[in-house]
Amino acid sequence: MLKLLLAFLLCGIFVDGSVNTKGLGALLSPKATIVNTSSGAPRWSEFDAPTPGVVVNVATEHDVLVTVQFCISKNIPFLAQNGAHGWSTTLNLKQNGILVNLAGIKAVSFNSAKTQVTFQGGALVSDVVNTSYANSALVTTGTCNCVGTLGAVLGAGFGNLMGLYGFGVDNLLSLNVVTPSGTHIAVSPSSHSDLWWAMRGAGPNFGIVTSAVMKSYPANSTGLTAWNGPLIFTGDKVEALMEAIGQINLQAQMSMEMFFLISGGSPIILLTVFYYGTEAAGKSAFAPIYAIGPIADETAIVPYNQWNSGGDAFCTKGDRKPSYGAGLAELDPTTWRSVWDEWLAFAQIPGAEESAIILDVYSMVKPRAISDSYSAYPFRSTVNYNAIATAWYANSSLDGSAETFGSNVRNLWRSTSGLSSNSTYINNAFGDEDLSVVYGQNLGRLKSMKAAYDPFCRFTQWFPLK
Ligand SMILES: Cc1cc2nc3c(=O)[nH]c(=O)nc-3n(C[C@H](O)[C@H](O)[C@H](O)COP(=O)(O)OP(=O)(O)OC[C@H]3O[C@@H](n4cnc5c(N)ncnc54)[C@H](O)[C@@H]3O)c2cc1C
Known part of the structure; x- marks a missing residue:
C-alpha cells in the first residue's frame, strides 16, 4: 500500500533544471558519448519535439542499462x-532529461537457416532490409527506410508483407529489455509472459528493447522481388478511388498507400500499389484501380532492397510536421472529398506545400488469422485502414492553422469511420487522444501491468499508462 502511494506521489514528478551527468561517463563503454545539447539527435518533426538537456549516444547494449540505472538513481527523466x-x-522530454540515442547499436544478423533475424534496438528499417536482402530473406518491417524498426514494431508494425506474415509483433520471438527497475531481462513467451504480451503493442511503456529476435522468411531471387510503384490520379477521382479501394478484394500479397500531394505545383493523388508476385498477377489484382484511369503508371518489378525507396522523400528530417491519425473500418467517398478540400486549402498556404494526406491500406488476411488476445495491439479485428493528415512547414507561425487543419480532418474521418469508438494506431496518434483511443479494450489490463512493472513511472514519454 505504502509502495503504491509513493508511486502515485512520484509518478511524473521530476526535478527541473539542467542535467548533472557526473559519474555517468565512467560507467559507459569507451565509444559512447555524452553531448550537452538539445539538438544532438535531430528528429523527423520539430513540432513540440523533445528538447533534452543531454544526449547519451550509446555504443553497446550494456550502455543502455547503465544509463537507465543512472537516470533511476538520480531521478532524471529519460527517453x-x-x-x-x-x-x-x-514525447515531452525537457532540459532536465536525458535522451538515450540508440543509433549506435544497430547490428543485424541471421541464423544459418535464415529463419530468424536478430537486430539491435537502434536498427533502422533500412539496416534490417539491406541485411535481409544480402541474406536472401524477408522480414516484416515498416515501409519507410528511415523509421526505427522497433519504434514501429513495438506499437504493432504495419508493412507490405503483413497480409502474408502478420504484424511485426506477430513475428517477434524474443526481446532483451532494460526494465523500469534497471534490470536487463529476456522477454519471450516463456520468460515474463505477461510483459511479452504488453510489449507487443505498448512496448515503450515498459522498457527499452536493446535487441530483438524475429522470424524471417528465406527467399530465392524471384521471392526477393515484388511488383510495386506509384499510379497517379487527378483530384477529380477522389470518390471513385475511395469506392474502389473500399471494395477491392485485398489478397494477402497486396497493399496500397495513398497520398494527396502537391507535385510540380498541382494537387495529385499518388497511389502506391504493391503485389508480392508477378506484374501480370499484380495488374490483374488491381484491375478495379486501373479502371479508374491513372494518368501515369510507374509500377515495375522491384528488388526487395528498393521496395521502400518511394518513401525516401517522406523520410526527410527537420521542419514541423504535426500529424493526426485515425483508424477506419470503412471509406466514405463524400468524407474523403471534404478531406481533399481541407487538405488543398492548407497545402496552398505558402510554405505548407509539402503537407500530405496518407491512407495505409494493408491486407489483414494474416493478422486476422491470429487471435485478438495474442498481443497488446488492440484493433486487429476492427480497423481496416489507417489515415494520417501531416501538416509540413518550417515556420512556427503556421502551428495554429496546422492544428486546425489536422483536427478538422481527423474529425471528418471519425464522423464516418464505421467504428463503434475512435481507434487510432498508437504510432499514428497526435498525442491529445484519450488513452482508450490508442489502447482500446486493453487499457485496463495495461494500466495494471504498468502499476506492477513501472510503479514509479520511469517510462513516461510515450502515451504514458498512468
Ligand atoms: C516517414 C514515416 C514512415 C512511417 N512508416 C511506418 C510504417 O511503415 N509502419 C509502421 O508501423 N509505422 C510507420 N510509421 C510510424 C512509426 O511507427 C512511428 O513514428 C514510430 O514511433 C517511429 O519509431 P522511431 O524509432 O523512428 O521513432 P522514435 O521517435 O525514435 O521512437 C518512437 C517511440 O518508440 C520508442 N522506441 C523506439 N525504439 C525503441 C526501443 N528499441 N525500445 C523501446 N522503445 C523504443 C521511443 O522511446 C519513442 O517513445 C512511420 C512514421 C513516419 C514518420
Missing part, C-alpha cells in the same frame, strides 16, 4: 530515441 520519427506530442 530512448531510435529512428526519431515518433511525432506524438506526448
